[in-house]
Amino acid sequence: MLRYILSRLGQSLILLLIVSFIGFAVLTLAPGGPLSQFALSPGMTQEQIDKIAEQMGLNRPLWVQYIDWFTHMITGDWGTSYRDGQPVLHVIGSHLFATLLLMGTATTLSVSIGSSIGILSAIRRGSLFDTTMTIAAMIALSIPTFWFGLIAIYIFSLNLGWLPAGNMYNIGDQSVLDYLRHLILPASVLALVDVAIWSRYMRTSTLNVINQDFVRTARAKGLSSRRVLLKHIVGNSLVPMITLAGLQVPMVLGGALVTETVFTWPGMGRLFLDSLGYSDYPVVMGLLMASALLVLIGNLAADLLIAQIDPRVRLD
Amino acid sequence: MTSAPLTSPVRRPLIQSRALRRFLSHRLALIGVIMVLSLTLACFIGPHLLPYDELHIDLRARFAPPGTGGHIFGTDPLGRDIAARLFHAGQISMAVGFAVMIIATAFGSVVGVISGYYGGRVSAVLMRIVDAFLSFPSVFLLLALAAFIQPSPVMIALIISATSWMEVARIVEAEVKSLRNQDFVQAAHMLGLSGRWIMFRELLPNAIGPIIVAASLTVARAILLEAYISFLGYGIQPPLPSWGNMLNGAQQYLASAPWLAIVPGVAITIAVTGFNFIGDGLRDAFDSRSGGR
Numbered sequence: 001m002l003r004y005i006l007s008r009l010g011q012s013l014i015l016l017l018i019v020s021f022i023g024f025a026v027l028t029l030a031p032g033g034p035l036s037q038f039a040l041s042p043g044m045t046q047e048q049i050d051k052i053a054e055q056m057g058l059n060r061p062l063w064v065q066y067i068d069w070f071t072h073m074i075t076g077d078w079g080t081s082y083r084d085g086q087p088v089l090h091v092i093g094s095h096l097f098a099t100l101l102l103m104g105t106a107t108t109l110s111v112s113i114g115s116s117i118g119i120l121s122a123i124r125r126g127s128l129f130d131t132t133m134t135i136a137a138m139i140a141l142s143i144p145t146f147w148f149g150l151i152a153i154y155i156f157s158l159n160l161g162w163l164p165a166g167n168m169y170n171i172g173d174q175s176v177l178d179y180l181r182h183l184i185l186p187a188s189v190l191a192l193v194d195v196a197i198w199s200r201y202m203r204t205s206t207l208n209v210i211n212q213d214f215v216r217t218a219r220a221k222g223l224s225s226r227r228v229l230l231k232h233i234v235g236n237s238l239v240p241m242i243t244l245a246g247l248q249v250p251m252v253l254g255g256a257l258v259t260e261t262v263f264t265w266p267g268m269g270r271l272f273l274d275s276l277g278y279s280d281y282p283v284v285m286g287l288l289m290a291s292a293l294l295v296l297i298g299n300l301a302a303d304l305l306i307a308q309i310d311p312r313v314r315l316d
Numbered sequence: 317m318t319s320a321p322l323t324s325p326v327r328r329p330l331i332q333s334r335a336l337r338r339f340l341s342h343r344l345a346l347i348g349v350i351m352v353l354s355l356t357l358a359c360f361i362g363p364h365l366l367p368y369d370e371l372h373i374d375l376r377a378r379f380a381p382p383g384t385g386g387h388i389f390g391t392d393p394l395g396r397d398i399a400a401r402l403f404h405a406g407q408i409s410m411a412v413g414f415a416v417m418i419i420a421t422a423f424g425s426v427v428g429v430i431s432g433y434y435g436g437r438v439s440a441v442l443m444r445i446v447d448a449f450l451s452f453p454s455v456f457l458l459l460a461l462a463a464f465i466q467p468s469p470v471m472i473a474l475i476i477s478a479t480s481w482m483e484v485a486r487i488v489e490a491e492v493k494s495l496r497n498q499d500f501v502q503a504a505h506m507l508g509l510s511g512r513w514i515m516f517r518e519l520l521p522n523a524i525g526p527i528i529v530a531a532s533l534t535v536a537r538a539i540l541l542e543a544y545i546s547f548l549g550y551g552i553q554p555p556l557p558s559w560g561n562m563l564n565g566a567q568q569y570l571a572s573a574p575w576l577a578i579v580p581g582v583a584i585t586i587a588v589t590g591f592n593f594i595g596d597g598l599r600d601a602f603d604s605r606s607g608g609r
Contacts (some may be wrong), residue, residue, distance in 0.1 A: 018448040025459060135344070138596065142536065142588035144543050147581035150567055158571050254453035258544055262567065273458060273548060276463040288460055292451045 012300050016293070018233065020073070023288045027281060029121050037272040061177050071290065079282035083275070096290075102259065103252050105187040107245070110194035113140035113242070117195070118202025119234060121208065130203075137196035144149055149189045149262035156185060166264035184262040190255050194248060203242050205237040212236075239309055246302025249295045335525065336473035338601040345597020351590030354372060355583070368397035370404040370557060380575045390575045393565070398579055406583060409539055412558070413587075415473035416480055416538035421531045424481035428488025429515045429523075433496060443489065446482045454479040455544055463548040467547035476541050484530045491523035525602030532598055536591035542585050559584045574588055 053059045060068075072079070078088035121130040157165035163185050173236030209215060210233060218228045264270070268287055275283040339345055367386045373394050382390040382398075389398040431442040449457075461475040492557070495501060496519070502512045522528075539559075545551035546560025554561060559580045566577035 014446060015447055015451065018444055019451050022445075022448055023452070023460075027464075138344075138592050139585070139589050142540075142592050143585050144540055144547075144581065144588075146544065146547055147563060147584065149579070150563070150570060150577045151581070153567075154570050154574055154577070243396070250451065250453040254455035256458075257453070257455050257546070261548060270460065274461060276550070279463075284460060284463075288452065288456055290454050291453050295451045295453070 001307065005304060006092075007172055008303055008307075012296050016296055016313070017070075019183065019292045019296070020070060020289060021066060023071060023285065023292065027285050027288070028062060028065065048267045078286045080218060081275075082280045083278050083283070088282045091271070091283055092286055093270045093291050095266060095271045098265060099256055099260070101183070101252075101270065102186055102190060102265060102267060103256050105183055106190035106194065106256075107248075107252060109187060109191040110198050111241075111245070113191070114195040114198025115202045115238070118200035118204075119198065119206050119237070121231075122237075123229065124205065133199060139190050140196035145189060145193060146262050148192060148260055149186070152185050152189050155177060166262075167266075178282045186259050186265055189262075190252065190259045193255060194252060197248065197251075198241070198244070199270070204236065205240050206233060209233050209237045212242035238308065242302050242306050242309070244246050246299040249298035250291075253291050253294060319431055325460040333602040334384065339597050342597035342600055346603075348590045348597065351586055353596065354515055355406065355587055355590065357408065359410065361405045362403040363400055366400050366403075368400050371555065372396060372400075378567070381573075382579075383574050384442060389579045390573070392562075392576060392603050393569065397577070398562075401557045401562060402559075403580060405460040405559050405562055405580070406545065406587075407555060408552060409559045409584075410468055410550075412469055412473045412476070412542050412588065413535040413539040413591075416476045417468075417531050417535045419477035420480040420534050420538075421484050421527060422532075423477065424484025424524075425488050425520060425527055427481070428485040429492050431485070432492025433511065433515050433519060435493070435496070439489070441483075444484050449479070452479075454541065458541060458545055459548065462545050467551060467553050469552055469556070472545070473538075476538050479541070480534055480537060481525025484527065484534070487526045487530050488520075491502050491526055492519050494592055495519055495522055499576065525598075528595075529595055529598045529602060532591055532595040536588045536595065539584065539591070541590050550603045559587075 050059070058065070076089065078092075081091050084091075117133055121133050124130055153165045153186055156163045165185075166183050167182060180252045182291060215228060218232050221227070222245075223231075253313055256267065257272060259265065260269035268290065272284065272287045274280075277289065345523060366388075368374075373396055374391070375394065376390060378393055380387050380391040382388060384390070387397050387399065392398055392401070426444070426509060427442055431439040447580035458479050459474060461478065462472070465471050465475065492515075501514060501518060504518050533589075542551055542558060543560035543563070546558045547563045549561075549564055551560050562580040566580075569576050
């Protein structure tokens with residue numbers, strides 16, 4: 001097990017290195033680049049711009065800049081925001097909780113609803129329910145998340161007036177109930193696509209398990225079909241879903257960005273868009289790295305959990 | 317001495333193939349084809365049948381609800397006809413979708429076939445790069461790219477491709493790896509054919525099924541991604557309409573003019589659903605294992 005953990009950890013670090021280089025190269029080589037900000041202000045001479053470039057170390061070769069930036073990054077110095085002079089890590093940290101809360105709630109919703117639909121579809125394979133859910137899932141996958149958010153606001157906030165249309169809490173009323181009321185719409189909107197994906201994969205996974213020998217044995221032993229379903233099928237078909245949960249992190253994170261925009265949710269997605277608007281390179285870069293880091297951690301955690309549950313994996 | 321003509325395994329033309337027959341008997345796929353075809357026809361013929369063109373501004377007719385004054389889908393805050401804009405936008409959004417399909421599929425296939433054919437260190441490096449690109453949420457990477465370039469439709473298609481080629485690369489790599497040791501490839505080696513010939517004339521054509529499936533799903537994905545970034549203001553720029561940028565700004569008029577948000581969103585959903593249905597049908601058609609589900 002230890003060997004498996006170490007080798008997976010090593011792979012993740014190599015990946016982090018490549019990821020950070022791609023992210024760095026994309027932002028540094030982009031036309032305009034960090035200096036375009038200053039070039040726009042009137043009265044700036046080329047000399048002054050060159051001087052700023054020199055002060056910021058932007059006239060050095062790309063790989064020197066990258067190594068410099070990377071060594072700072074792994075020691076926890078992610079630079080300072082151009083916008084308000086705060087350390088980047090601090091800025092990201094103050095937005096992290098809102099995003100994780102949104103993602104966590106949405107994932108809980110989609111895992112529970114999606115898995116239930118998937119299991120039901122699998123045991124009633126070919127039924128009207130199964131067919132309807134197959135088509136519904138494909139349509140759900142085709143609806144743009146942000147548009148679904150707009151429609152949800154139109155129906156549940158503007159017409160029915162049941163739920164707030166945005167923000168994370170009402171000023172002056174920051175009770176748990178108030179947070180919950182604000183959380184329901186964005187979390188459900190974000191969960192929709194994932195419910196579809198989970199139900200599809202859970203259906204396939206359950207079908208695979210149903211045809212295995214140990215299920216036939218359990219049936220042959222005379223266990224009731226409910227017991228077989230709950231004790232033997234559900235647990236085993238959930239195992240591959242752990243990998244899926246890890247692989248879904250980038251999608252949920254991307255969806256959170258768009259959902260946060262529509263619902264003015266104060267998380268990393270909104271911060272990313274605001275920072276783009278201000279050409280706040282250090283924060284944009286930091287968020288790109290933070291999101292990739294979340295994805296890598298998600299995948300690593302999923303793989304280790306699988307190895308813990310299923311010994312066949314770590315012997316590979 | 318000239319080498320003997322190569323007889324390759326009999327490959328039936330696509331038109332007579334079992335895959336095509338299976339695709340045509342897939343009901344959902346046919347519905348998808350109909351959805352995509354009718355939307356395409358509407359986008360290209362529609363503008364000629366409407367009384368207004370997409371740039372005609374009429375401030376007296378601002379926010380006209382659908383069905384009034386000859387505006388079947390109503391008008392926008394500048395009094396422009398939404399139907400005319402929607403059809404014009406559809407041409408652009410679908411063109412972007414198809415461009416991404418071609419660029420991303422071609423690039424992904426090349427990466428995949430090289431990685432699968434050479435294996436070893438080449439494959440390790442290429443596939444780690446694929447993994448790295450997959451580690452970014454694509455919307456983040458896309459916005460970071462889009463914010464700093466001149467957002468012409470061509471550039472938008474290029475950057476969406478830059479975040480969409482990885483799936484194809486993975487699929488082709490796996491396919492080529494499994495084909496690499498088969499007899500016909502060994503035979504090609506013994507005939508002294510070049511690596512490039514074997515990769516692109518022997519291996520790639522045999523992986524065509526999964527590539528076509530991935531390509532159809534890539535169109536759906538590209539239309540969605542274009543809508544995302546245009547909605548956020550970093551995609552196709554006005555006055556050029558796209559389905560995404562028609563939704564940009566719709567949120568502030570949600571209470572007074574909901575059709576601004578509803579109409580383009582429905583168009584996007586129809587287009588993307590159509591391509592997803594087609595992709596599903598193609599998958600069943602090419603994959604005999606899932607044929608009888």
